[in-house]
Structure formats: structure tokens, C-alpha cells
Amino acid sequence: MENFVEYIENTKENTLNELFEFLKIPSISSEIEHKHDVRDAAYWLVDNLIKVGLNNTRLIETQGHPLVYAEWLEAGPDAKTILIYGHYDVQPVDPIELWESDPFKPFIKNGKVVARGSADDKGQVFVHIKAVEALMKTDGKLPVNIKFIIEGEEEAAFSHIDEFIEKNPDLLKCDAVVISDTEWFANNVPSICYGLRGISYFEIEVEGPNRDLHSGTFGGAIDNPIQVLAWMINQMKDKYGRITIPGFYDDVLELTQEERDNFLKLPYNHIEYIQDLSIGDTNGEFGFTTLERVWARPSFDLNGIKGGYIGDGQKTVLPSRASAKFSFRLVPNQESTDITEKVLSYIKKLAPPTVKVKVSALGSANPVLVKMHSTAIEACVDSFKQAFEKDVVFMREGGSIPVVETFTKVLKAPVVLMGLGLPDDNIHSPNESFSVENFHKGILASALFFDKYSKI
């Protein structure tokens, strides 16, 4: 009888055709005119989850786009349970003119499936569905209990999944959460991400005089809101790149020597890095490498600023107000609520008596660090090694995936970031693509993971 490895190899063509069908649905969650397309993608998932043999498959309505749930619990109460998370919604396609062809007419080019959503995240979530199929078709059963929860609002402004997780811990109860929605460090370098930064995001407004003034009549006698704002921005970091907010580093978990050694082994090329960005050099917190700075050290960035006259030519205005948006990336074990308080309190102390300063927190997410040494991670490493026939590296990511922290906090289960994306996948950009090899070998890796994890 055919085993699941052979099944996956023998059904490659069909599997790719099915992914194409999924990718043809323009499920752009942030655009109201695609509301029905998003729903169609959810129904497509329901059909396919049923087809591979999952039970209790259903749409779960939210105030926005629906969640899709499915399960197979027949491995029994003593077997391990894996929860698989992913999302079926996609980013908008603008600027459409930079696409080589229709974003929703997938095709293969240079070994990659080109289409919106191919890597982020339809291709990656479909991998696990096809892994379930391979095991069910060959063994008639799965070695572990499996639950799927797939959302349609990951790329939208508001998402209801965190609320759903918090209200349904029993439904989602599991031993490990698997998420394939991250990238490898480089092509041909299978990578497991074990840390994500958190974020605290703010906006600030500095109001000086109650009206725009003539800079000739008043210039030199009163504080200019743009200059006050620039001064405040400058008080947030010292010349060694350290954030100067009192207590900011109190809970920062220092990198272990093992992590630092691991990072140094990664194929980071400084010249390529700065050439790709066209910058003169990197800059950041002294005493840390670039990868340490973006993955494991907190950072402070201005995301936007405006004030006064910004049109053509000259206007001799001393503006009434200036505003900015800024954010901090946080690392374990910083708590975003604690940092938010410290930032607000520091800014209130900084605010000069000459002006009015309004500052508010716009949102936050906690950082996440998954234990590098766990049975789930070990099973993932082994599966990647066997499927891709390459050594596996550990990495972190500088961005935030808020749902990871919700899973960690509510379900108290380890999260395995079994990403299959590549750095040149152009996610969120024109000509998004997903490696055909990573797609097929990813299905194998997923099936191997179910198998290996069940035995550990």
C-alpha cells in the first residue's frame, strides 16, 4: 500500500491545481467590495476541509469576516492535539500596475506560484490541509488529534480572533499550536522562528500658539511646535542608540550565548544588506549586531510626522501645531501595558510648559518567545530536516503577530512557527509568490511533523 510520502509525491500536480483554485478567489478583507469574495474563500475552505476527512467543519460568524473551524479528534484523549492556525484573507493588490499579470490568475514562474495570497497565507495554510489528506488517504487516520482555526481578518484593520480565542479556550485546547505564516532566513535555509517582538504605538500632538502665526512677527519669541516635537523625539534615545525612558529596559531578557552564536552562524551579509536598502550604513544600539537589533532588542521609530506648510515654495508660517506617530518594538519579557505607561509618563514629564502636549496610546501587542527546546520544536526540526534535506536554523522576527501571544496566554500551549515563506516572496507587494518546492515539501514536512510529534 502507498504510504503518505508516496501519496504526496504522486498527487503533486493535482495539489497545485487545487491551490490555484483557492488563489483565484480575491478575498481582500480590507475592501468592502470584496466582502462576498472573502466569504467565498471561507466556503471553499469548508468544502476542502470536509473533503480531506475533517469533522465538525463549519463557518463561525463574527462581527466581521467569519472564522473557519474543523477538527479530527479520533486519535483519542491520550493522543496529542495540534491546533493549526492560518488566514484565508489577503492583502489589497495596489499598486496593480506593478503586477506582471492579474493577481488572481495564478501561474508558475521560476519555480514559484505567482498570485496574491500565494505565500501569505493561502499556500501555507493549504499545506497542512493537504498533509491531513495524505495521512487520511494512506493510513485512514491521523496519529494526532487536529484542530483548524482559520481566520479571514488577518489583513484587515480589525480582527475578532483574539476575542474568540479568549472566549473558547476549551474548543481550542491543544498541546501545540502550529502557524505557517513566517519566512525563512534565506532561500534554501529552513528556519524556525521562535521569537517575535511586541509593539506599543502612540500618537502625539504639540500645540503652541492658538493659531498659525507670521514667522516674521513672532519668530524668536515663542516656542515653535515642530521644534518642540523634534526636541522631544531627540530625548527618547541617547547617542549610543539606547532608549532613555526610565525603566524601559527593566524586563528585557538578555540574549543567551547560544542564541548569539546561532545568529552569528546565519548567512547575514552586511554589504548586501546596506546595498539592498541604499543606505550608507546601519545604525542602532551599540554592542549588538544587526540581527540582534531587529530580533532581540527593543527599538524606537517615528512612523510619521506632520506640521505647518509642506506645499511648494515658501510660506513664512510659525505653525500652531505639529503631530507625529511613533512606536516601540518590544522584546521578551517587556509587557506592552507597562511600557505604554512608562512612555506616557516620560512624555508628560518631558512636555515643556510653553506648549500643550497631547499623547495617546493607539495599540499594543506583547512580544513572544517560544521555548527553543521543546518536543514540538524538536519534531518540527526533524520534519524540516527530513523533508528539505537541509540543516534547520533558529531565527526570530522583528515584527509582531498578536495572535501568537493570545494563543500562548490563553491556551498555555507552545506555538511552533513552521513558516515556509522566503525573503523574496514579495508578501504585501506586487507579484507575491510562493515557492513550489516549499509548497510540496511543506506538505511532507507537515505530515512528518504530525507523525513525529505523536511519537515524542
Add this chain to the structure above:
Amino acid sequence: MENFVEYIENTKENTLNELFEFLKIPSISSEIEHKHDVRDAAYWLVDNLIKVGLNNTRLIETQGHPLVYAEWLEAGPDAKTILIYGHYDVQPVDPIELWESDPFKPFIKNGKVVARGSADDKGQVFVHIKAVEALMKTDGKLPVNIKFIIEGEEEAAFSHIDEFIEKNPDLLKCDAVVISDTEWFANNVPSICYGLRGISYFEIEVEGPNRDLHSGTFGGAIDNPIQVLAWMINQMKDKYGRITIPGFYDDVLELTQEERDNFLKLPYNHIEYIQDLSIGDTNGEFGFTTLERVWARPSFDLNGIKGGYIGDGQKTVLPSRASAKFSFRLVPNQESTDITEKVLSYIKKLAPPTVKVKVSALGSANPVLVKMHSTAIEACVDSFKQAFEKDVVFMREGGSIPVVETFTKVLKAPVVLMGLGLPDDNIHSPNESFSVENFHKGILASALFFDKYSKI
């Protein structure tokens, strides 16, 4: 026989009606749809200059709106010659909804003529035309030679008068230039302005990475253009409010003790000043009063800034670029070309090697200081004293009137800033107005000035 003082008194009603006719012409020079209205205002002036007895009255075409010229040179080659400058164009009326009535239907309210252009500058320039009339109608001649040059582009983006002055020094040759286009220090405080600040205006762009980046993926490893710009802005002034550009103060003429004493005698009220602006306090160069700071010390202001995302909510962008507009107000004897060079050179030295900095000079004007002790100023003081029956104060202004420097430089004649405006005239704002008393007494002061200046 009626003397000119009586003539002015007896013709007040008619004089006001004629001003109303002038104010009804919507000569907004910056709006193309008012091109013909601007020309109509020029023709109205030509008619009125001829009517009061001036010679060689004519429109002088420029590449924009025409100049109006007129002269009366029959006082003879040994008599003094006065050149009177003013402008017949007006500011736009936006926001129109804040006007109490049609900006071009003048009416009297609380002793003031309310209409666009009433104070700036139609009312003030008409004062001198009516002074000529009063002398011609009563004496049949003027005690001095008079030339008028009245432009229609003072409120427009481009003006051709400076070029005209430079090309026609003989036509405009004179012993003194009289300009009524400034304000008194306060109501009932006849003021002669003897100094104006200059300006050097710049724009700067800081380019970091060649594209907008995700602040999670890159934050902490590379310089953020907004933060670099904020840092550069912060390097321009020290904590005592002094500009830190090398050599910036080299040519600054210190205030004399007489000037400082004069300023201290002016009715400046600190509490009213900060309450009017709704600011917590003033701030500026240490060691100087507010009036000294805005009139006689150079200043540095940000006029505008932009970069990154400034819409609603959060966007976790590390922007590719940030830009700003900034300017320096200059005081005698700073040269704007010298300051422009020093600023550009300082910024080039400041620019960090991590980013690309582009900076360019957008425009400049030299400061002006008229000798406080001269025969023309003395005659003006005496005329104001007699006409308004009040003591006269000397003041400076913080803004720039570039044409003043051109007159000074090309004609080598003193400029008398015989302003008749008041601080509550709302020039450039809705409900612009001009004091009826200042209008009538201004005509008397102008006629007295011609008389007194001829005899000194």
C-alpha cells in the same frame, strides 16, 4: 484763502467716498480670475493721480501686473524729491465665511473702514495722493518734487518691481522714499518703523532606505529619516536659544542702549501677549526681551515638516524619507547670501553618513535698518506729532519687506516707513479694516511731511 489743513478737514466725506470706490475693485493679484480687476485698480489709480495734478502718469507693463507711475517735478532741481511707494493689489479673501459682509463692499464700523485692502495697502497709499491734492488745490504747487511708484504684485508669488527699480535708478532718483505699509505699535501710538528683519528660507529632505520599510523587520538596525531630521533640527540651536551655525552672529549689529531704552518704554504687556496666543510662556534667545527677540535678533523657525504615515490609526512604517521647510530671520548687518552659504555648509557637515540629505535655499531678503536720526525721519516725527497730537515712538518689525532693501541699495536714499496701520486691522485676515481717523489724519501728516521735509 483756504489752507491745506482746512481743505483736508473740509473734504473728509468726499475723500472717504473716493477710498470706497478704490476698495470696491477686487484686485486680488494672486488669483488669475481677478487679472482684469487688478488692471482696473491700476487704471483707477492713473485717473486719480491725473486728477490731483500729477504729470507723466502712466501704466508700466511688466510680465505680471502693471506698475503705476506719476510725478510732479516742478519744485525744481534744487528742491528735494520724495518717492512714494505703495501697492494697489490685495490679499485673497479666504476664508470668506468669516467675513461679516462682502469684502469688496466697504462700510464703516466702530470708526474703521471694513474692506479687503483698506489698510493693506489701498487706504495707506491713497493717503499720499490726497495729500498731494490738498496742497495742489490750496497752494497750486508742491513744496517738493514727488514721484509715485505703485505696484500690483506685492501680494502675489512673483513681483517685478525689484527688477524695475534696478533697471530705472534715474527715473526713481530721490532724496527719500516714503512707504506707508506698516503698523503702529498700538492704537493711539503713532510709530515709525526703522528696521526690518531679512530672511533666508530653505527646504531639506532626508532620504534613508530606498523604500518604505516594515518597522518590525528593520526597526532598530537603521536610521529613521524622521529621527535624523529631528536630530538635525535640534543641532541648530543651543539650550539658551542661540543659533549654533558657525559664524551666524558674526555680522549681527548689537542694539544700542538708546534702542533698548526705547523698546522698554513701549506698552508691551507680557500677560496679554501670552494670553492672546494661549501659550504657557514665551521662549527665545536668553538675555533679550520679547520685542528685542522679534525685532532685532535673528531667529530660526521650522515652517513645515512631513514624513511617513499621518492618516488615522496605526501604520508600522519606517519611512523612506522626511522633509521640512525652515527659515532664519536676519538682522542688520547680516547678509542673506552669506547666511545662506553658512547654513548650507553647516547642514552638509551635520548630515550623517547613514542617509542622503538634500538641502536647498528657496529665497532670501536682506534686513534693513534706516538711520533713526536723519532729516527725513525728523520731518516724519514732527508731522505725526502735529497731525495726531501724540508722542511718536520708534519701533522695528520682525518681518521682511524686500522692496525696502532694493530701494535702499539701488537709490541710496533713506526709506521712511510712515505706516498708518493698527495692530487690530486684520490684514491678510477676514474683516480687514483701516482706522478712519488714521486715514484723515494720515493725509494731514503726509502733507505736513512734504512741507516740513522741504524746509529742513
